[in-house]
Amino acid sequence: MSDLLVELSAKPWFRQTVKNLGLPLPTPQALRRAKGPAEALPLEGRTVTAGRAPGARLTDHLARAVAAAGATPTVVGTELPAPWQAAAEAWGRPVTLVAPEAEAAPADALVFDATGLAGADELRRLYDFFHPRLGGLARNGRVVVLGRPAAERDPASAAAMAGLEGFVRSLAKEIGRKGATAHVVFVEEGAEARIEALLRFLLSPRAAFLTGQPWHLSAAVDAPEGNDWVQPLAGQTVLITGAARGIGAATVGLLAAEGAHVICVDRPGDEALLGKVARDVAGTALSVDVTDPNAGAAIVAHLKAHHGGRLDAVIHNAGITRDKTLARMKPEWWDQAVAVNLGGVVAINDALLADGLADGGRIVCLSSVAGIAGNVGQTNYAASKAGIAGYVRALAPAVADRNIAVNAVAPGFIETRLTAAIPAVTREVGRRLSALGQGGLPRDVGDLLTYLVTPQATGLTGQVIRACGGMFIGA
């Protein structure tokens, strides 16, 4: 499952040869991924350059997020805003102030607070901040733009805010060759403080394969007590389906590394594999067929028997493909795909929401970029995965009063057993048709799944977030 082109591209001679000969070969940047569980200072040794448009509202939280996470800040402007001075003192991170017209210095991340943009003409601030600084953006760098949700704003300011999304999606594609990524975060009134945890995640190597994404931070769903950057899942019980292999198995390890007790679920018949995954993290193995009408009841019974009847988060990772064009598809193939990918998810959630999932809990479902974009031979799969998107958007507000957050993750091309079976040429095309020019690893999806069940993801709910490396298809 290794990607030869990524490996070769890490070698300067290869990049030079491709460049000199003008070969039509992409040289994707090997992504820097996190080593080990979440750290107290994830940005230690990184430089973050911050800018703001007039009327910016998040300076306070941006300054604290950057300095407390260990980054070395540079602020673009003519005078240092007081929150940056305070953050520098409190966290011992001296801030460098640079004039807007100063030559760009190298930076690991560029963060721009655009919350104050009042009209379309002010979009020019984006150009003014990023244009001179992109050259200094490091490999595996990060771009984050902060805005306000366009809804319920006056039309001119709504235009500016919506414009941020197009800007970031395009920029993501331009800087992807460097392994750099771009995001826009729309912060609702009242959700300002939540930007700190999300920035910590987006600027870290834990978000290596995520790019071109809009994130909506809402004030809905109360934050849990405490904010432990290290071991955020300590004392929590998390259940994940499809845990025996691939994305599921990778995620089990990541969840456990953050302190969670993981209940690893997979279908009967995979006991040996599942047992090993669970044993490796001192978790619990539970064999359940998610399409069994009694699956939900069986899980609830297991929770009562072994975990005090309480679950903090569930990740619906189990999924199958039964590909065939609709004309040739047998009815049972349709039924199986929809039952595993969507029907089982709904039924198990119904059971857990009635009895088991704690208030303040987290639900994460797996959608798919293919589900969003549509694909030949995948009417059944796409219907189920697009169904997930509709499901989480509807379920999120329905359970918000219980402080339960519901989200979906849509993986793009991930190097797994499933994609290894794709014919070589098709596989190669699948990998390269993305901003980062490469497929993701199971742990890339796992990093996002893990983040979404931690308290640090408070404010994210009802969203479908792609882990796709900026795949060129799909909305």
Place this chain on the structure above:
Amino acid sequence: MATRRRAKPRRAVIIGGVRTPFLKAFTQYLHLDTIDLGAAAVRALLEKYPVPRAELDSIVWGGVILPGAAPNVGREIALDLKLPFSVEARTVTRACASGLQAITDAVAAIERGDSDVIIAGGSDSTSNAELKLPQEVVRTAGPVLMGGKAGPMDYLGVLAQLAPFTALIPKIPKIAERTTGEVMGEAAERMAARNHITREAQDEFAVRSHHRAAAAIASGRFDDEVISVRTPKGDAVHADGLVRAETSVEKISRLRPVFAKDGTLTAANSSPLTDGAAAVLLMEESKAKALGFTPKAAFRSWSYVGVDPADQLLMGPAIAMPKALERAGLELGGVDLVDMHEAFAAQVLSILAMLRSDAFARERLGRDKAVGEIDPERLNVHGGSVAIGHPFGATGARMVTTMANELVLGDKQHALLGICAAGGLGAAAVLERVG
């Protein structure tokens, strides 16, 4: 049911303390290890304060570089001094806060009712640090050498495994963090940069430390606390060996930085590797009265904290000192003296900057306002570790002794102590005058 009169809570009081002269490592104390130095201090303490031996309950000792063959230094001191076998002992280690740790452990034991009379202190001899065989050698040779029957072929097998023998070279110990690998001076160098502490400010601080220590020595202020030590060669050491009365900012500004190429930390504004010991006599208050001793001070509070060693390794006192003040029910303005361990001038100055910052107070201490500005006239009035030296385990007991005496001599009420330590630890205590 008859009402019982509530007993007055027990209080531990400081009768007094002494220390050996502090000498640069690998000089005159070369042949005195940490047990010898500790024994010298305890012997002198008992000469100065002749406690009936039968009244002595325990020794609580602090040390950092512990002798591998006899890590319970406190017990070895008691045995070497022929104290009654009933004088039990333990040895505690909390990096550079070990000496203070030993003393607060003793206070807690007295106040809990475990003991009435305890000698607490600490010592260290960098000159006698043990060179450690690499773990690989122990793992390979251990089973054969320590595991029972072994024939010639087993020994040959071990030799073959250890070839080419480069792994046999013992590693020179250095003061580096186990988790980060960073040498303490490098961490202090980063703190200097992060808190805008200039070379000039560090040099000025270091020179002041030397001048104040020199003045204390010259005036005889330390005569009451510093003992004489006789070395195995027969020489007597009467005075501290590291204090430089004649140093100046101009002189030390010429020194090269030692931890970073463009750094600001030099040999002159850092504490040196030092050999020495210090000991303090503690008693339950009524016991002191019964035995006819006059107490000088008592502990009003203390606090030990931990911070991320990868962040600002030596900032612990900036958290611990406000905590100790809070526990004592005091604000900074309510203390007359502040004594901070000077691992590096840069570390002390960084902590002072944190304590005077409102932003630091809000974010890191949950306070509305800064802890406050520490008046240089009240801080380290007789110098500190940069000038006097820093035998790791002894420093806490040195500070307690000097501050207890200062409260009495200067007619003061409260002293605040702060010590930074390896591992991201911080320690603080508030002393109050008794009587």
